[in-house]
Amino acid sequence: MKNIQISPSILSADFSQLGAEIKRLENGGADMIHVDVMDGHFVPNLTIGPPVIKALRKHSSLKFDVHLMISPVHQYIEAYANAGADIITIHPEATQNLRESINTIKDLKKKVGVSLNPESKIELITEFLAHIDLVLIMSVNPGFGGQKFMPEVLNKIKQLKKIQQEKNLSFDIEIDGGINFENCKIAIDAGANILVSGTTIFKSNGGDIKKNINLLKLK
Ligand code: DX5
Numbered sequence: 364m365k366n367i368q369i370s371p372s373i374l375s376a377d378f379s380q381l382g383a384e385i386k387r388l389e390n391g392g393a394d395m396i397h398v399d400v401m402d403g404h405f406v407p408n409l410t411i412g413p414p415v416i417k418a419l420r421k422h423s424s425l426k427f428d429v430h431l432m433i434s435p436v437h438q439y440i441e442a443y444a445n446a447g448a449d450i451i452t453i454h455p456e457a458t459q460n461l462r463e464s465i466n467t468i469k470d471l472k473k474k475v476g477v478s479l480n481p482e483s484k485i486e487l488i489t490e491f492l493a494h495i496d497l498v499l500i501m502s503v504n505p506g507f508g509g510q511k512f513m514p515e516v517l518n519k520i521k522q523l524k525k526i527q528q529e530k531n532l533s534f535d536i537e538i539d540g541g542i543n544f545e546n547c548k549i550a551i552d553a554g555a556n557i558l559v560s561g562t563t564i565f566k567s568n569g570g571d572i573k574k575n576i577n578l579l580k581l582k
Pocket residue numbers: 372374375397399430503504505506507508509510539540541542559560561562563
């Protein structure tokens with residue numbers, strides 16, 4: 364049984380103080396930092412790119428869990444690796460050749476994740492599960508923080524868990540979008556071992572990050 368890890372999304376942080384905000388997350392007990400990269404094309408929002416990740420790198424020793432919601436993604440992978448990403452997660456719909464993109468991330472000695480939007484089927488990635496480190500299941504349509512959790516994606520997590528056990532695979536299962544104190548337990552019980560959360564961590568309990576992270580870990 365894997366330990367439950369929390370990957371706070373900086374999409375809900377104060378963008379004018381991102382260095383201090385990731386320090387606050389580290390001091391609050393975050394296991395890694397979820398960096399939502401958006402290009403205004405794959406998703407209808409635009410956030411940050413490699414220069415910002417490079418600038419943030421010195422402010423935390425935590426792993427940067429970089430979620431690339433960009434398309435086309437392949438030609439940008441190296442830039443995010445060089446900027447300091449530790450985990451690089453891509454969407455299968457954003458690359459012409461998922462196998463090639465996965466291999467590129469691994470050749471750069473980074474952990475590789477693949478993300479499925481709520482409408483995307485597991486069949487898109489089953490042949491790659493033995494070659495990746497993480498599957499990121501979106502529980503909202505990507506693009507914005509603060510959206511409503513979509514419980515129907517829990518079936519995908521249960522399906523993934525079953526495949527993982529049948530094939531004795533060890534990829535992490537991360538869930539991302541609308542995670543809060545009410546639904547974190549059902550997400551964990553379904554099989555997620557990494558929870559992404561932005562709004563709940565930064566906005567609940569007067570922004571008490573340590574308290575909010577522990578509550579999500581069911582502590
Ligand atoms: C949405 C992002 C999520 C989102 C999570 O496209 O991928 O990481 O920021 O934020 P909350 O927890 O506010 O839904």
